[in-house]
Amino acid sequence: MELNLNAKEPEGLTRRARRYVGTHGIKVDVPPVGRLREQWVALGVPPTELDRVTAYQERWGGLVLPPAPYYDGGPKYLDPDLPEGSPTEGCWLDAGPQRTALPYSFVIGPGGEFGILGDRWTSLHQTVEGWVESLALAHHASTRAKRITRITGDAVDAIALDSFTLVKEVMGLADTWWRGRDSLVAIYAGEAECFSDSTCRTAWIYSGLDEWGLYGGVRDDDG
Incomplete structure (x- = not known):
């Protein structure tokens, strides 16, 4: 090959x-x-x-x-x-x-x-x-975050997203990304929906991001 x-x-x-x-x-x-x-x-x-x-x-x-x-x-x-x-x-x-x-x-x-x-x-x-965008964003955030936290199962419901906005470029359905003041949150619920098992949900919180960490490399029309 x-x-x-x-x-x-x-x-x-x-x-x-x-x-x-x-x-x-x-x-x-x-x-x-x-x-x-x-x-x-x-x-x-x-x-x-x-x-x-x-x-x-x-x-x-x-x-x-x-x-x-x-x-x-x-x-x-x-x-x-x-x-x-x-x-x-x-x-x-x-x-x-x-x-x-x-x-x-x-x-x-x-x-x-x-x-x-x-x-x-x-x-x-x-x-x-959208899938490729999510991979790129995960790589981008992981190299710039000061702290990365992984949360699983029902504890994902406790993540406060009221002040966050949906990241449009990943075009999320079961899996979504959220952008806050200095954090990015990825919520992966695909396996949970596929198998009707909420314990399969996983969230990654990338904290301590600066402006470049939050928006770097996004087209002007992506917000």
């Missing part, structure tokens, strides 16, 4: 996320999904879904990013596989293989959402870009 030491910085991301991908991401060559098109058509996969798989691979295929601080690191690399589902309910695409054995898969939902599929389908972010 051929390795490129620097991944191309995708468009449609904040400067912070583009820098994160360009600096810490690598690209590996992956077999083009087009070679399987006829085989998948014979299996009844709608042409529109095949086009969606191709578009996903062209944008993200082979991208390897550092392990996430949650979900056992996230996908080992980004690359699609055979769509599953139905034309009426929508199809899910494999986002990429797991790094470790997990009771769920990383998938792209019918509307382009990035999420996990286990006991049920759970959307983590509105888009793949």
Whole structure:
């Protein structure tokens, strides 16, 4: 498998996320999904879904990013596989293989959402870009925070977020980021929703951040 030491910085991301991908991401060559098109058509996969798989691979295929601080690191690399589902309910695409054995898969939902599929389908972010933004923000915050606190289970409910604002660039659904006066808070509730188990919730609080730590690398229109 051929390795490129620097991944191309995708468009449609904040400067912070583009820098994160360009600096810490690598690209590996992956077999083009087009070679399987006829085989998948014979299996009844709608042409529109095949086009969606191709578009996903062209944008993200082979991208390897550092392990996430949650979900056992996230996908080992980004690359699609055979769509599953139905034309009426929508199809899910494999986002990429797991790094470790997990009771769920990383998938792209019918509307382009990035999420996990286990006991049920759970959307983590509105888009793949949102997932990448969350990885970039976690890396950014962890290198600049004076203190990092991890909270799990029902104790997550006790985090006071009244004075915080939602971080828009991560496009969070089950997983969200919040920005305060000198802190960033990441709340990961995807596993809890997927398995109806509140003990799976995790929050990371990055405290003691200056202005750059809070906003560095965000586009002007991201707030």
